Amino acid sequence: GENVEQHPSTLSVQEGDSAVIKCTYSDSASNYFPWYKQELGKRPQLIIDIRSNVGEKKDQRIAVTLNKTAKHFSLHITETQPEDSAVYFCAEGLYGNNRLAFGKGNQVVVIP
Amino acid sequence: DGGITQSPKYLFRKEGQNVTLSCEQNLNHDAMYWYRQDPGQGLRLIYYSQIVNDFQKGDIAEGYSVSREKKESFPLTVTSAQKNPTAFYLCASSMGTAAGGTQYFGPGTRLLVL
Numbered sequence: 001g002e003n004v005e006q007h008p009s010t011l012s013v014q015e016g017d018s019a020v021i022k023c024t025y026s027d028s029a030s031n032y033f034p035w036y037k038q039e040l041g042k043r044p045q046l047i048i049d050i051r052s053n054v055g056e057k058k059d060q061r062i063a064v065t066l067n068k069t070a071k072h073f074s075l076h077i078t079e080t081q082p083e084d085s086a087v088y089f090c091a092e093g094l095y096g097n098n099r100l101a102f103g104k105g106n107q108v109v110v111i112p
Numbered sequence: 113d114g115g116i117t118q119s120p121k122y123l124f125r126k127e128g129q130n131v132t133l134s135c136e137q138n139l140n141h142d143a144m145y146w147y148r149q150d151p152g153q154g155l156r157l158i159y160y161s162q163i164v165n166d167f168q169k170g171d172i173a174e175g176y177s178v179s180r181e182k183k184e185s186f187p188l189t190v191t192s193a194q195k196n197p198t199a200f201y202l203c204a205s206s207m208g209t210a211a212g213g214t215q216y217f218g219p220g221t222r223l224l225v226l
Contacts, residue, residue, distance in 0.1 A: 036217075
């Protein structure tokens, strides 16, 4: 079955530093790994995703890396800003399958 | 995101009462989902529908029911059998199996028990 774990549960960083959040998954058949950002009281929004045929993907200050052998993937945020403060959810799924299994979320706090 | 709407924003339920949460999308998406969010629990799947007139149970379907009579609409009913309904409910939609797994969320409905 699908089981996604996120670490650490809470992460505090100084503004300008980098933040890294790691997710581990159990289903070796999974091949789609999105990251969602949820600000307080708002809806989750997709910020980046990766498919298993690549090892890394970047979008400005955000990057995701995937290690299929170890079954983990990580979100990297560089030059953090106060607006990066939010809860970040990772998920796993099969590309082309409708279901996603979400982790419990990481609270990221950027200290000005 | 603006293509998915949920109503109401806040909903109060009395003991023994059934309540229905609305979810509408104009994105022409085939698949729709309902999640429940509790503090520290992440997003848990209640029900999902891959196509009109079809739906499947998620991980926590007990005490809930859905219908999918129209492509645009996927209402969720919280029945009196759901003993702990207080939560933030999120609806989502995606294009379907042909196009990948990206899900787009509505703004959510917060359900409170009186």
